[in-house]
Amino acid sequence: MSTVHGSTVMVAADGRARMARRTASRGDRIDEAARVRWGWDRLRPPQREAIEAALEGRDVLAVMPTGSGKSAIYQVAATLVPGITVVVSPLIALQQDQLAGIEDAPDAPRATVINSHVPAGRLEESWRDIEAGEIEYVLLAPEQLVKEDVLARLKRAEVSLLAIDEAHCVSVWGHDFRPDYLELGTARRALGNPPVIALTATGSAPVRDDIIARLGMNDPLVIATGFDRRNIRLSVERHTTASESRQAVLDDIVALPKPGLLYVATRADTTRYAEALEELGITALGYHGGMSARDRKRAHERFRDDEVEVVVATAAFGMGIDKPNVRFVVHAAVPDSLDAYYQEVGRSGRDGQDAQARLHYRPEDLGLRRFFAAKNPSAGQLRRVIGTLQYADAVVSVADLAERLELTRRRVGGLLDLVEQAGRLRRSARGVRLRAGADVEEVVAEAIAAAEQRERIDGSRIEMMRGYAETDRCRREVLLAYFGEEFTPPCDRCDVCERGSGPEHHEADGPFAVQSAVRHALWGDGTVMSTEDDRITVYFEAEGYKVLSLDAIEEHDLLEQV
Structure with missing residues (x-):
């Protein structure tokens, strides 16, 4: 027996040695x-x-x-x-x-x-x-x-x-x-x-x-890893009227070191703000997705080559931009999620030098974001897509389908995604087709249900954006928690920490660890994203983000650890 055990140890040791080599x-x-x-x-x-x-x-x-x-x-x-x-x-x-x-x-x-x-x-x-x-x-x-x-x-x-x-x-x-x-x-x-x-x-x-x-x-x-960009100072300025917010944005741009980016909610705002900045002696240009490819390319080049101080843009601007010396990113209105906000403010300070990320916030602006988030598809468009696929003799490419229906590829792609989420679509290298036995009205209903679920989750992400804008905690802590990264405040690089107005930090010692798996009777499976003294934030796969009181969880036995 001892020999067998000895040889086993030797074999295991040899295996570990070979693996190490x-x-x-x-x-x-x-x-x-x-x-x-x-x-x-x-x-x-x-x-x-x-x-x-x-x-x-x-x-x-x-x-x-x-x-x-x-x-x-x-x-x-x-x-x-x-x-x-x-x-x-x-x-x-x-x-x-x-x-x-x-x-x-x-x-x-x-x-x-x-x-x-x-x-x-x-x-x-x-x-x-x-x-x-x-x-x-x-x-x-x-x-x-x-x-x-x-x-x-x-x-x-x-x-x-x-x-x-x-x-x-x-x-x-x-x-x-x-x-x-x-x-x-x-x-x-x-x-x-x-x-x-x-x-x-x-x-x-x-x-x-x-x-x-x-x-x-x-x-x-x-x-x-590496979500914390410590050289970027985070701040939020709250406003009660649109005119007050607009003036504060312009004052910010005048005072901040250049170059920089100003993100706005609508295409019309790109023109309005760019013209206002030009009147104030700042070289600025507007940018949005409705511009021609040539004009967009030229705008990128002018910003890259320091021919303009400020680009006023919708969310369409930014992918592929790697300009190291952007000194600020100002938002004239809230983005639709902390994902978008983090990506946009991350375009500043890539040279490692100090940069500013400033959000101008009115609670009323969230209504516009909710409007954009309401992406429920037209039942009529879904019927047209599903009907076309149902009577197709073979697989259909997305481009062909868009041409037949006289819709954009992006729109058709979004509708097909809902049908796929409903489990009724097959994809191949040649295109897409409906699964056998699909009833048009059933597929429409299931696709709309998938869209409604998506809308609920989008709405929860807007609420997380509100939470960031209205928090009395370290903004860096809130932002990093959204991405599942723990941070111990103060950061001394956000307006809350600089004022010293945030609550005293205590190490969380509750029953729910960050990134732990939980289950709710109605909302299903979820992941704990952040913990505070009296509450936790959970991302539920079917419902989105929910903030739950620890007292309520205990009193009503709301969560099960899995």
């Missing part, structure tokens, strides 16, 4: 690739952890702030695996930035871009290089990747990794939701299910869960 060897290879091919002396621990997981064939979701080196994860990992790495980005400008970042490396791997702006001759040359095994990185947009011919050619070239930038675009809870991203899970399967590296700078609990589900990620390594 393999791990050390992989670590050395990662360090060498980072140093020799990319010119980086060292990687940060989260980068290294993510790269190691990807090399083991594991899916990775990295939620890290801009400037923390998310791109390094796929860049280094790709040099250590055979085949090609496909990198998905939503904007051509982002693809060009990523291409430049790769080409600037000391031992630059070969990369190419596949998009509609590439001339046909050059595009075919790129495909020949891909098929000859001479390309390591292929950068493209989601609408390119989901094309049948593109998928077929990439599959023949053997895709080893699929990197998805701005991954929050796949989530209906993300502030930049793009229906084209919904097809990436299907595209992944068509490519043979390569490991996925999903990257985003912002991702609250519902956004992370949505990314994982929609991309078909299997037991992914989730890295969510």
